[in-house]
Amino acid sequence: MVSTKEIRSEKLTGSPKMRLPAIAPWVVLSIAFAATAQATQYPLSSPDALMFGENETITAFGEDTLPDLARRYSLGYEEIQRANPGVDLWLPGEGSTILLPGQRLLPQGAHEGIVVNLPEHRLYYYPKVKKGETPYVITYPVSIGKMDWNTPLGKTRISDKRKNPTWTPPESVRKEHAERGDPLPPVVKAGPDNPLGAYAMRLALPGAYLIHGTNNPIAVGMAITHGCIRMYPEDIEALFPEVPVNTPVWLINEPVKVARVNGQVWLEVHPPVDAEGQRAEVDLEGFYALANAALGETPAAIHWDFVLAALQEASGLPQMVGLEVDPDAVPPPPPPPLPAQPEVPALPAAPSATNQGG
Numbered sequence: 590m591v592s593t594k595e596i597r598s599e600k601l602t603g604s605p606k607m608r609l610p611a612i613a614p615w616v617v618l619s620i621a622f623a624a625t626a627q628a629t630q631y632p633l634s635s636p637d638a639l640m641f642g643e644n645e646t647i648t649a650f651g652e653d654t655l656p657d658l659a660r661r662y663s664l665g666y667e668e669i670q671r672a673n674p675g676v677d678l679w680l681p682g683e684g685s686t687i688l689l690p691g692q693r694l695l696p697q698g699a700h701e702g703i704v705v706n707l708p709e710h711r712l713y714y715y716p717k718v719k720k721g722e723t724p725y726v727i728t729y730p731v732s733i734g735k736m737d738w739n740t741p742l743g744k745t746r747i748s749d750k751r752k753n754p755t756w757t758p759p760e761s762v763r764k765e766h767a768e769r770g771d772p773l774p775p776v777v778k779a780g781p782d783n784p785l786g787a788y789a790m791r792l793a794l795p796g797a798y799l800i801h802g803t804n805n806p807i808a809v810g811m812a813i814t815h816g817c818i819r820m821y822p823e824d825i826e827a828l829f830p831e832v833p834v835n836t837p838v839w840l841i842n843e844p845v846k847v848a849r850v851n852g853q854v855w856l857e858v859h860p861p862v863d864a865e866g867q868r869a870e871v872d873l874e875g876f877y878a879l880a881n882a883a884l885g886e887t888p889a890a891i892h893w894d895f896v897l898a899a900l901q902e903a904s905g906l907p908q909m910v911g912l913e914v915d916p917d918a919v920p921p922p923p924p925p926p927l928p929a930q931p932e933v934p935a936l937p938a939a940p941s942a943t944n945q946g947g
């Protein structure tokens with residue numbers, strides 16, 4: 590059901606779609622960094638392009654960990670873990686086959702500016718393109734707010750951008766750290782100990798909500814922040830110069846995505862989060878509403894066993910769960926049965942000839 594492509598794990602922080610020959614180390618390094626900026630950029634061939642990317646498999650080296658591979662291939666901590674159930678997080682093992690979940694359905698709604706889908710732990714950026722150019726999307730894994738520090742929902746915008754930002758932790762955060770025996774100063778200077786990393790973009794929301802880097806990259810892709818949106822250092826470094834102030838930002842909660850692609854019905858399910866950032870149960874009725882919206886007036890044959898399995902697994906991997914049906918090929922309903930006819934009384938038997946008079 591899920592198409593994959595097999596590649597070998599490269600010990601580089603480059604694009605998973607590149608396999609580099611054995612060349613001089615400094616050349617490999619320059620190519621790897623050049624590839625990083627392109628690793629998560631995908632063209633959208635038409636306004637109706639709703640699915641992009643592909644799933645790939647790699648063969649792990651002995652020293653690989655899933656968090657290492659997640660960062661190398663622009664995936665999040667929980668994202669790669671859900672795609673590889675049963676694989677040891679820290680010791681996958683030499684020769685282990687690892688699935689890299691790179692195929693995605695676009696979130697519904699606006700396809701402009703920045704869209705952050707909280708259950709997916711993923712950011713989508715739709716740059717403006719000139720007339721006649723092919724639009725494209727850039728996507729990155731992110732961390733979101735944990736319980737009691739949930740990331741807000743709704744539309745906002747980038748109100749400010751800072752390189753090498755300082756951090757003024759709120760009193761509540763300082764109290765939390767003090768209780769853990771890890772006190773914070775009133776102001777954390779820029780540098781390797783600053784949890785905002787080297788770049789920060791402020792959201793026009795009440796409170797101090799930011800899209801920023803991190804000094805703890807292993808946690809990217811988890812619900813672990815104080816409400817901010819946290820990115821890998823190399824990802825925020827690539828995104829920061831591309832996003833102007835006043836860029837619109839949508840923060841959405843879309844755990845179930847449905848789309849029609851080339852006559853097929855696709856479903857992508859992520860563990861939903863509630864208002865407190867906690868994992869919640871999948872809403873089956875909500876899925877039916879999404880399916881109806883995606884299908885419109887087009888009839889479809891849905892394999893409901895596949896649907897229920899995808900909802901229960903919530904692996905984040907797009908699954909093909911049905912096929913559109915040509916309305917002209919759908920047989921007409923059978924005609925209604927004819928109304929019951931009243932019973933006709935039987936005619937009396939004809940008299941026998943022997944009984945007739947002469």
